[in-house]
Amino acid sequence: MNEYRHPTPEALAVSAKRSIEFFEKNGFEKIVVSIKTTDVLDFIEANRLLVKNGCDYPIHIGVTEAGIERTGSVRNAIGVGTLLQDGIGDTMRISLTADPVVEVQVAKDILKALHLYTKEPIILSCPTCARTEINVEELTNEVIRRTAHIKQPIKIVVMGCAVNGPGESQEADYGIAGGMKQGALYRKGKPIAVVPEGDLVDELIKLIQNDFK
Numbered sequence: 001m002n003e004y005r006h007p008t009p010e011a012l013a014v015s016a017k018r019s020i021e022f023f024e025k026n027g028f029e030k031i032v033v034s035i036k037t038t039d040v041l042d043f044i045e046a047n048r049l050l051v052k053n054g055c056d057y058p059i060h061i062g063v064t065e066a067g068i069e070r071t072g073s074v075r076n077a078i079g080v081g082t083l084l085q086d087g088i089g090d091t092m093r094i095s096l097t098a099d100p101v102v103e104v105q106v107a108k109d110i111l112k113a114l115h116l117y118t119k120e121p122i123i124l125s126c127p128t129c130a131r132t133e134i135n136v137e138e139l140t141n142e143v144i145r146r147t148a149h150i151k152q153p154i155k156i157v158v159m160g161c162a163v164n165g166p167g168e169s170q171e172a173d174y175g176i177a178g179g180m181k182q183g184a185l186y187r188k189g190k191p192i193a194v195v196p197e198g199d200l201v202d203e204l205i206k207l208i209q210n211d212f213k
């Protein structure tokens with residue numbers, strides 16, 4: 001393993017404090033503080049120390065150089081999510097080696113998971129298994145795409161079978177519970193129709209549009 005110098009969380013927090021003092025002495029008042037580090041645990045600890053040491057300026061958070069979409073999203077969800085849950089963080093950047101549009105989507109997803117952003121649907125879907133009788137992944141992506149314009153925190157679930165689908169759908173605003181190449185549509189927890197798989201998303205969207213017109 002390579003030996004390398006890596007700043008500790010304590011050193012990062014002290015460095016941030018010194019920088020703040022420098023800018024204060026030079027007459028700056030509108031300060032935003034950001035600690036940059038790639039290690040998720042150091043990132044969390046350094047920001048906690050920053051606050052513990054008395055920083056009351058806005059803090060910008062984000063795990064820097066977090067990696068490609070999958071790993072970077074996970075690392076930021078842990079780092080940023082933990083700090084937000086602590087009440088730390090006023091602005092954020094989700095740094096991904098990916099399309100910047102994805103960075104914004106991941107940021108929103110982190111905020112949605114913490115109930116801090118409520119202007120988009122919450123769309124859940126099952127992981128699929130041997131019981132799956134419809135194409136859950138395809139249907140879910142289609143639902144996400146066609147509800148992207150809705151600015152309400154409605155909960156939509158897409159489930160692959162009639163075993164667990166009804167239960168989850170009963171706890172959602174809208175639901176699909178798959179059957180053999182068909183599915184039951186739910187609205188406000190109640191089953192309202194059984195339609196062929198190919199029509200499920202169209203019929204679901206009609207229901208939603210009818211409720212939000």
Ligand code: SF4
Pocket residue numbers: 126127128129130131132133159160161162163164165
């Ligand atoms: S909802 Fe049904 S198909 Fe989906 S993972 Fe659960 S048991 Fe499997």
